[in-house]
Amino acid sequence: MTATASPDLSVILGSLSLHNPLLAASGCFGYGTEYDDVADRDNLGGFITKSISLAPWKGNDPPRLTEVSPGLLNSIGLANMGVEKFANEVAPQIVTGKSKAIVSVACKVMEEYEEVVALLEDVEGIAGYELNISCPNVKEGGMAFCLNPNITEELVARVRKRTNRWITTKLTPNMTSVSQGALASEAGGADAVSLINTLVGMAVDWKSRRPKLATITGGYSGPPIKPVALAKVWEVWNAVKIPIIGIGGITNWKDVVEFMIVGASAVQIGTALYADPNLPGQIAADLREYMRNEGVGSLSELTGSLKTDRGAMVGVPA
Amino acid sequence: MKYLEDAVVVSNREIRPGIWSMWLRSPQICAATLPGQFVHVKVDASLTPLLRRPLSIGRVHGDQLELVWRVVGTGTDMLTDVRPGVTLNLLGPLGQPFTREVNASHRVLVGGGLGLPPLVYLYEWFREHDLPVTLHLGVSGRADIPLAEDDPLLNEIEITAENGEGFRKGLVTEPVLEQLQALETDGSLGSTALYSCGPWGLVNALQRTIPHSQLKLAEVSLEQQMGCGVGVCQGCAVIVEGGDTPYQLVCSDGPVFPLAAVHPPGVA
Numbered sequence: 001m002t003a004t005a006s007p008d009l010s011v012i013l014g015s016l017s018l019h020n021p022l023l024a025a026s027g028c029f030g031y032g033t034e035y036d037d038v039a040d041r042d043n044l045g046g047f048i049t050k051s052i053s054l055a056p057w058k059g060n061d062p063p064r065l066t067e068v069s070p071g072l073l074n075s076i077g078l079a080n081m082g083v084e085k086f087a088n089e090v091a092p093q094i095v096t097g098k099s100k101a102i103v104s105v106a107c108k109v110m111e112e113y114e115e116v117v118a119l120l121e122d123v124e125g126i127a128g129y130e131l132n133i134s135c136p137n138v139k140e141g142g143m144a145f146c147l148n149p150n151i152t153e154e155l156v157a158r159v160r161k162r163t164n165r166w167i168t169t170k171l172t173p174n175m176t177s178v179s180q181g182a183l184a185s186e187a188g189g190a191d192a193v194s195l196i197n198t199l200v201g202m203a204v205d206w207k208s209r210r211p212k213l214a215t216i217t218g219g220y221s222g223p224p225i226k227p228v229a230l231a232k233v234w235e236v237w238n239a240v241k242i243p244i245i246g247i248g249g250i251t252n253w254k255d256v257v258e259f260m261i262v263g264a265s266a267v268q269i270g271t272a273l274y275a276d277p278n279l280p281g282q283i284a285a286d287l288r289e290y291m292r293n294e295g296v297g298s299l300s301e302l303t304g305s306l307k308t309d310r311g312a313m314v315g316v317p318a
Numbered sequence: 319m320k321y322l323e324d325a326v327v328v329s330n331r332e333i334r335p336g337i338w339s340m341w342l343r344s345p346q347i348c349a350a351t352l353p354g355q356f357v358h359v360k361v362d363a364s365l366t367p368l369l370r371r372p373l374s375i376g377r378v379h380g381d382q383l384e385l386v387w388r389v390v391g392t393g394t395d396m397l398t399d400v401r402p403g404v405t406l407n408l409l410g411p412l413g414q415p416f417t418r419e420v421n422a423s424h425r426v427l428v429g430g431g432l433g434l435p436p437l438v439y440l441y442e443w444f445r446e447h448d449l450p451v452t453l454h455l456g457v458s459g460r461a462d463i464p465l466a467e468d469d470p471l472l473n474e475i476e477i478t479a480e481n482g483e484g485f486r487k488g489l490v491t492e493p494v495l496e497q498l499q500a501l502e503t504d505g506s507l508g509s510t511a512l513y514s515c516g517p518w519g520l521v522n523a524l525q526r527t528i529p530h531s532q533l534k535l536a537e538v539s540l541e542q543q544m545g546c547g548v549g550v551c552q553g554c555a556v557i558v559e560g561g562d563t564p565y566q567l568v569c570s571d572g573p574v575f576p577l578a579a580v581h582p583p584g585v586a
């Protein structure tokens with residue numbers, strides 16, 4: 001294989017093509033413009049907005065964040081401006097450029113998902129939707145949609161009727177079999193699945209005996225969750241045919257390659273963006289270097305290329 | 319405009335036990351910043367600590383700025399090992415600055431412990447603009463003063479120490495209240511601006527004891543555990559009255575808020 005001077009990082013996820021496999025994860029890139037002063041959005045293949053609901057949500061009581069080195073525990077509670085303000089004031093600014101704008105949607109009941117997507121259909125340039133059915137930090141809706149595959153399938157099917165745009169569902173690792181959620185999404189008509197959302201976690205102050213988050217438990221993210229995420233992606237790779245977007249603890253190009261090897265077609269970077277909003281540009285440059293050095297002609301040849309002696313085993317511990 | 323700038327460390331020294339002062343050359347941030355804003359510091363290139371650490375911008379002299387911090391954990395401890403010549407990546411200037419009230423008749427600044435640095439910056443700003451200003455500092459003792467022993471400011475500002483130790487003995491709210499009473503007698507209370515930064519105990523005491531509603535302006539700078547620093551993660555919420563929701567973000571709505579509107583954590 002001849003390595004070209006500037007390797008092409010583009011990937012295709014069904015009807016969505018991206019100039020590189022790096023997406024910013026929901027909740028870690030705001031509505032899309034917040035980092036514009038300091039980071040070039042076009043270094044990303046795309047970005048997922050903060051999850052948007054029908055009405056604005058105020059979020060949970062503080063404290064909402066605590067670092068659990070080297071990870072992060074959050075209980076934001078999907079604080080967001082609501083679809084109306086988003087569609088009118090923000091969306092027109094984020095659909096410019098070569099980085100694809102994908103809107104995350106999170107609601108309390110199914111009808112609201114349909115309604116939010118219907119309202120966003122009027123905004124030109126939105127590349128697709130990520131249905132967040134996996135947030136561990138809200139009392140109503142959230143993760144509950146994902147825990148029941150029948151509900152997942154119905155929800156995706158109902159949204160599918162409202163849009164021809166690309167749809168991915170964001171799945172939770174907090175269930176026995178994440179592949180059930182992936183299969184249900186596929187059956188409902190999703191174009192892709194995104195995993196993982198945060199793991200339910202907790203932090204306690206030993207001295208005061210108080211929880212470090214007001215909600216007591218929260219969602220755990222960052223480098224420590226990568227092994228869990230890799231296992232879930234591998235499990236889902238063995239279950240569905242639609243593309244997988246790998247998420248969890250990515251901080252460098254090797255992490256990206258590893259996620260692709262276990263089955264991802266693209267990845268999302270979350271918590272690591274807080275430390276370095278320019279990380280995607282760095283990873284893209286490093287991936288080009290990797291492709292040149294290793295003679296990789298196309299990133300898609302990595303997807304699912306895990307070499308095992310036992311063939312494709314579903315990721316259940318022996 | 320915010321910048322991601324590799325700032326060169328010019329000096330780094332322990333000014334009191336456990337309290338450090340670092341000067342960095344950071345031309346873009348220095349040119350853009352105003353008193354009350356902060357920088358989000360990438361302490362180390364590794365994953366520890368994972369997040370940046372927010373520190374108030376202290377004095378700004380030309381293209382150099384000062385950070386003053388107390389060692390309380392991993393990040394603030396690692397910063398003590400940074401040697402001159404090394405670069406630290408800063409994201410800033412972040413947050414909303416203090417309202418620089420130029421039309422007030424007097425400006426009263428009240429810092430508690432490590433709440434002093436942003437007020438030193440504000441104090442110097444008012445001085446440069448020839449505007450009357452008093453800076454009060456409350457500490458438990460000399461060891462808690464976030465100024466070096468040879469710092470000329472030490473003799474310029476009003477220090478109150480719970481242990482005395484050669485300073486006025488007591489709580490900082492006492493001289494502040496006396497000054498405000500004198501201003502009231504002068505008839506200038508309503509044209510006085512008050513700025514504060516410090517622990518919740520101080521914020522609470524100011525809310526309870528001083529006639530803040532009669533002042534022209536009363537602001538406070540708050541702290542909260544912070545993620546991104548730019549309003550993306552919504553992590554640093556605090557309870558503040560008067561917005562669309564009960565919460566505002568320290569990083570982007572603040573850190574400066576109206577004194578009367580802020581509530582301590584857990585008291586909505």
Ligand SMILES: Cc1cc2nc3c(=O)[nH]c(=O)nc-3n(C[C@H](O)[C@H](O)[C@H](O)COP(=O)(O)OP(=O)(O)OC[C@H]3O[C@@H](n4cnc5c(N)ncnc54)[C@H](O)[C@@H]3O)c2cc1C
Nearest residue numbers: 067371372373374386387388390391392393394541542543
């Ligand atoms: C706008 C702003 C300005 C600040 N300015 C100063 C300053 O000028 N001087 C100074 O000494 N301190 C200042 N602080 C507090 C300082 O950020 C914390 O002391 C520091 O983050 C502690 O980090 P650590 O790794 O040493 O502690 P750890 O306890 O190991 O930190 C763990 C996590 O908690 C966070 N954290 C802990 N304490 C605080 C706190 N009080 N406020 C916010 N986050 C906290 C850390 O950022 C980190 O994410 C400021 C905070 C804010 C929000």
Ligand SMILES: Cc1cc2nc3c(=O)[nH]c(=O)nc-3n(C[C@H](O)[C@H](O)[C@H](O)COP(=O)(O)O)c2cc1C
Nearest residue numbers: 025026027051074132196197221222248249270271
């Ligand atoms: C502060 C914070 C807020 C988040 N908000 C959302 C959200 O609104 N919607 C969503 O689908 N995921 C949200 N997530 C989850 C991330 O998108 C991602 O799935 C998770 O953090 C794992 O990736 P990481 O380890 O790279 O951060 C949030 C994560 C964090 C840390």
